[in-house]
Amino acid sequence: MAVEASPSRFRVGDRVVVKRENPSGNPRTPHYVRGKSGVITLVHGVINNPVDHRGLYPPLYTVEFSLRVVFGRETKDSLWVDVHEEWLEVA
Amino acid sequence: MHEHVEGVKSDMHDYEAHLRAVEEDLEYYRTKRFEPRIFYLTRKGVISLYDILKAHFFLKSKSEPAKNQEKSQKGTVARIRELEDGLDDYVKGISLVASGSIKGLNMVIEDNRKERGDYDEFFRFAKKEHPGSLEERIEKLEQDIQDYQLLLDAFTYALIQRGLVDEGELKKKREALSVPSVWNGGIIVAKAWVDPTFKAELLEKGREALREIEIHQGRLGKLGVVENTDSVHNVVVCTLCSCYPYDLLGDTPWWYKHDIYKKRIIENPRRTLEEMFGLKISPEMELRVHDSTSDVRYMILPRRPKDTEGMTEKELAQLVTVDSLIGAGEPLNPPRQDAKGHEVQPTPRARGE
Numbered sequence: 298m299a300v301e302a303s304p305s306r307f308r309v310g311d312r313v314v315v316k317r318e319n320p321s322g323n324p325r326t327p328h329y330v331r332g333k334s335g336v337i338t339l340v341h342g343v344i345n346n347p348v349d350h351r352g353l354y355p356p357l358y359t360v361e362f363s364l365r366v367v368f369g370r371e372t373k374d375s376l377w378v379d380v381h382e383e384w385l386e387v388a
Numbered sequence: 389m390h391e392h393v394e395g396v397k398s399d400m401h402d403y404e405a406h407l408r409a410v411e412e413d414l415e416y417y418r419t420k421r422f423e424p425r426i427f428y429l430t431r432k433g434v435i436s437l438y439d440i441l442k443a444h445f446f447l448k449s450k451s452e453p454a455k456n457q458e459k460s461q462k463g464t465v466a467r468i469r470e471l472e473d474g475l476d477d478y479v480k481g482i483s484l485v486a487s488g489s490i491k492g493l494n495m496v497i498e499d500n501r502k503e504r505g506d507y508d509e510f511f512r513f514a515k516k517e518h519p520g521s522l523e524e525r526i527e528k529l530e531q532d533i534q535d536y537q538l539l540l541d542a543f544t545y546a547l548i549q550r551g552l553v554d555e556g557e558l559k560k561k562r563e564a565l566s567v568p569s570v571w572n573g574g575i576i577v578a579k580a581w582v583d584p585t586f587k588a589e590l591l592e593k594g595r596e597a598l599r600e601i602e603i604h605q606g607r608l609g610k611l612g613v614v615e616n617t618d619s620v621h622n623v624v625v626c627t628l629c630s631c632y633p634y635d636l637l638g639d640t641p642w643w644y645k646h647d648i649y650k651k652r653i654i655e656n657p658r659r660t661l662e663e664m665f666g667l668k669i670s671p672e673m674e675l676r677v678h679d680s681t682s683d684v685r686y687m688i689l690p691r692r693p694k695d696t697e698g699m700t701e702k703e704l705a706q707l708v709t710v711d712s713l714i715g716a717g718e719p720l721n722p723p724r725q726d727a728k729g730h731e732v733q734p735t736p737r738a739r740g741e
Contacts (some may be wrong), residue, residue, distance in 0.1 A: 325628040327679055329654060341684055346609045347405035349682040357683050361676075368655055374675040376654060378685055 305356040305382065311337045313360060315380060322383040325347035330378050334388045335362035339378060343366060355382040395654055403464060407525055409607055411518055413479070415530070416599060418536055421515035422482050424504035426543060434493060443549060444542035467526050467703055474533040476604065478567050481540045483602040489561075490552050523545050536628045572603055573687065573713045574705030581692045582701055591615060591689070598636070606635030611686040614689050616715065623661065623715030624686045625653045633685040634653045653677055665716045688715040698721045 307313060314334045315326070339359035346354070362376045429435045462470075502620040505512030547553040579601050580587040587692075589597035594611035605611075611633050614622045626632065630645040643649045643664070652660040657677045661667040669675055680686050690712040696704060699722060709715030 302584065323681070325681060327627050327654075329627075344610050344683040345405050345408065346683050347402045347409065348607055349401075349609060351404075352402055354683065357681065359678075360682075365655075370656070372658075374657055374677070376677050376679060378679040379681045382679070 305340050306344055306360070307337050307340065307358060307382070307385060309337050310318055311342060313337060313358075313385040314388045315360070316384050316386060319384055323381045326380055326384050327378060329341070330360070330362055330376070330380070333362055333367055335360040335366070335378075337361075357381050358385065360385070389507045403468060403522055406468050406472070407518075407522070407529065409638055410468075410475050410529060411525075413507040413605070414533065414536070417475075417479050417482055419515055420504050421599065421602075422505065422536075422540065425485075428499070428503045429490075429493070431468055432493075433588050434490070434552065435543075435550055439546040439550060440539070440542045443546040444538065447541055447545055453560065464522070464526070467530070471529050471533060472607075474530075474537065476539060478533060478537055479604045480562070481537070481544065482492055483565070483604075484558055485540075485544050485547060485553060486560055486602050489558075490547060492552070512640060539735060571705060571708075573710065574708035575601065575603065576636075576687075576703075577708045577713070577719075578701040578704035579691060580689055581696075581704055587689070595636075595672065603636070606633070608633060608635045609682050610684045610686055611636065611688040612678075612680070613689055614676075614678060614715075618691070619672075620676060621669050621715065622676045622678060623657060624678045624680060624688060625650055625652060626680045627651075627654060629682065631680050631682045631685050635708075637687060640714070641716075643716075644714060654679065665711065666715055687713045690715075690719050693719050693721055 312334060313336070315330045315332060316322070317328070317332045337358050338361045341357040341359070343353050343356050357379055358381075359377050360380050362378060364370050364372050364374045365377060367376060426437075426440070430437055436554040437535060482675075501507065503511070516532065518525045518532070520528065544553070544558070548555050548558070576590070576598065580590050586597060589600065593611055593615050595605035598611075609631070614624075616622055624632075625644075627650045630640065632640050632644065634640070649660070649664065652664070654677060658669055658673050661669060661675075676685050690708070691703075693707060696707070703722075707722065709717055709719060712719045
């Protein structure tokens with residue numbers, strides 16, 4: 298039986314920006330990436346996770362943020378943060 | 389701070405999702421891991437269907453009649469929990485009579501895949517559906533788990549009767565299985581080091597690939613597996629809770645849940661790895677920090693240590709540390725023999741060594 302999944306809005310390589318505020322979104326979206334822009338590196342889609350959530354959450358993505366962008370540090374290192382779709386906008 | 393409770397204590401929100409997970413696993417294990425094995429063994433003449441039939445009647449004659457009247461009084465949550473426990477027992481039971489535990493049977497994973505129809509539609513086992521209302525679905529699944537377990541019990545007993553499985557050993561293994569072992573991590577990593585097909589599946593499918601190696605995939609979200617290479621080092625954190633594939637890899641080290649680790653690894657990962665863990669990442673390498681949610685729980689596939697070419701999977705598994713699965717450490721170095729020929733214990737290895 299297939300999970301009813303809404304199609305993912307973004308694709309790998311898309312530039313996105315994390316919303317600054319989103320009262321109805323998943324509160325577990327790290328504060329340090331809010332308002333920052335990054336690139337989608339993985340599309341996980343809608344994940345059936347009955348142990349943790351009531352119902353289904355929107356599609357999940359891994360978004361790569363440069364540590365330079367997030368903390369202004371001179372480095373090539375990066376943060377790969379998993380963010381649900383309702384938090385993301387086209388950059 | 390930690391809102392969702394890990395493991396079985398959490399509240400059940402979505403009955404249908406739980407049922408779907410049970411149904412999917414149950415049919416996978418029956419059609420891919422169990423029944424093909426019976427057919428394989430009967431074809432080879434190792435065991436016969438009549439052995440299984442006789443074993444069933446023998447077991448039945450010894451057991452007490454089943455009590456059915458309790459079931460209807462139980463609530464939905466309790467019944468679904470029982471289904472999940474029943475599934476766990478079934479999966480563990482199957483792993484106890486895996487091909488590796490049957491004397492004189494050398495069945496490789498390739499035989500398994502062939503036997504169960506991975507390569508040929510004709511041999512594929514049909515999966516069963518359990519349609520209807522929630523109540524009906526639960527009832528059908530209860531009946532099936534009960535039936536499937538009967539066949540598994542009979543099959544297991546038939547193997548014992550034939551002397552293909554040692555009853556004492558089986559009991560010992562069963563007891564060992566009830567303790568979740570951090571060495572699942574070792575088993576998974578060692579397998580990925582030696583088997584490229586498994587590694588590719590693991591990286592692509594996560595938990596689903598584990599069914600191949602008789603590890604119950606658990607139900608805490610998806611498993612993300614990230615490979616450390618010579619040019620990229622990965623490390624995992626969960627800054628807003630402490631998500632981790634606990635069901636698979638056991639408990640995390642204490643520091644994983646600590647605010648200091650969460651804050652520092654994000655802000656300055658290189659320095660944190662060096663100062664907190666003595667792990668120096670060379671300047672040429674890229675460093676990626678993965679901040680997870682409960683939906684995808686990550687483990688790192690560490691690099692295989694040097695000078696381990698001749699080692700068996702079992703020996704390799706011993707080199708895998710809890711820290712190395714998070715990316716805060718490297719696997720141990722292989723044990724070396726000292727000048728007198730005594731084995732020297734494995735030592736932690738620094739990055740770039």
